[in-house]
Amino acid sequence: MLKIQNLHVKLEAEDKPILKGLDLTVETGKVHAIMGPNGSGKSTLSYVLSGRDGYEVTEGTAELDGVDLLSQEPEERASEGLFLAFQYPVEIPGVGNMTFLRTALNAQRKARGEDEVSAGDFLKLVREKAKSLKIDAEMLKRPVNVGFSGGEKKRNEILQMAVLEPKMCILDETDSGLDVDAMKLVADGVNALRSPDRAFLVITHYQRLLDHIRPDVVHIMADGRIIKTGGPELALEVEQNGYADLLAEVK
């Protein structure tokens, strides 16, 4: 599904290398987690994959089902089935959540040569998806993320994921700013979307999110590279011992 080879990325503004030869492959139907200390390049990876400005790829490749991601615009990557759940979802006053979602869905469908969804069908679709995430009609009517609590913003991200049905979902520290109940709700939403046709890359600092979203594979990232890969037990190890031992081991 997602195949990253020898990816080198630097910040355009500062000429500062962030990713230094990252290799990662995520198979269809799997949930991979990336953990790592602050500044290891986790969020940069999510931004580079989704096409945010400000980063320069100096070497390496990233493909989604054989399609080169790095040469595409962010919206093209989205239509190819890539989705990034933001760590800090953006507030957009004056644009209704429903309008936003429908615009996004129809833009993707159009890009893929599919028919646009009618207003009626769309409403039905969103209501059904929103219900399981405990998102009420009032929240759907409000402007995008405006006045939403931390938990509501993250649930809204998962709702977008549920409506857009991407094949490759990246969750960038989705657990940040969430209390235990909110995290459970978000995790349930993600788990409901797990399927043999869809893969997840879950970026997190802490093991606790992985109690709720059980990963198949755990990677440890440090200094712009994947330094260790293992099963769910690797996350527990980090939780108990911190990153110091792992970093020392690699050095």
Added chain:
Amino acid sequence: MATEAKVLAPLDIRLARAPAGGFTSAARAAAHGRLVAMGLPGRRDEYWRYTDPAELNAPAAVTAENPMPEAPLSVSGALQIRFDGGVAAPLPQSPEGLDLALLSAADTQDIHWAGALFGVLEGEGQSPVKRPLAALNTVLATEGLLVRAGSGSHAIHVDYSIGSMGSDTYLHHCIRVGEGADLTLIESGRAGARSNILIEVDLAPGARFHHVRAQGRDADRRTVTHIFARIGAGASFKSFTFGENGRLTRNEAILDIRGDHAVAHVAGVALGNGAAVPVLHDDTVFITHGAVGCESRQVFKKVLRNGATGVFQGKILVKPGAQKTDGYQISQSLLLDEDSQFLAKPELEIYADDVKCSHGSTTGAIDETALFYLRSRGVEKDRATALLVLSFLADAIAEIEDPDLADQIVARLEDWLGLGAAE
């Protein structure tokens, strides 16, 4: 000054031709006196520093090119009134509680109530800031609408068209809304190649006045407007203006809050694309709080690209004793490129100690983070930009009370942004 002589000399001739004896000729003569004393505006005047009035002062209008006609706003249930190149079509029958007449017939029909308004609010509004183009309007305008809403709720739609491509239009409307009455005034379109439109509005205690206008989308357009309003106790004045492009637009609102617990809102959205011709859009507002417990609100937003210039000059004056005043003012511009500019001069002058007044002004570009957020969901860059423009304009659009009119304005916005039909 050569231009001044050229403009002012023919005025004497026109004045001499005007019918004598009626209230309009006396008002015109008084305005002429004011105008001669003030002189025409120039760049050296404090309130014309950012906007060059030369083309508004010029003796004759420049012929407009490439007109872009636009369907008028659609307002169901409103009385339709048309001015073509400044010439009025026959007026419709007035319903009960509403008197309608034309300025051109004012003297012969002895419409005495208009005599207390015509040129009066304009004259009072010449201090502390002089407004020579308003006095010029009172001198020259021989046509306009006289509306008196005595009771009940009424809506009037004034639909302008340009007439000839060289039309130089002066219209002067007088509006009086009686105690407890409610009047909605919609204005659509462009009244001339060059137009100078003045509205005097007198709101009795408890009267309500809503005003929405769309000034057209032509690039080659020169427009100056003034609204002078006198607002009585507990009355509500709300005005929203939408303008697209235009070589030179100056919209002035001079609102005088006289009675306690009155409300005055004035808002505007201007979209300027300087690709075809240079665009300058100027909103100049002066709100005087002269009573207790009143609220005023100014919300102006401009979206500028391809070298367009936006100007905002907004003042709140709180007179001694106007306690519990709540004055709010925001002016913001969104610059879609580095060639465009926004010049803002917010002013507060407060002589009462128990008031709440705030003002803010910002100039910015599209938020890159928000743009990326939308694009990461699959929305194409142009459409994402357009959504963010709509987002930027949202609180100005919210000043339009009628949802149907707000939808029509949004549709025009989307057109300007190149989005075509709304989703």
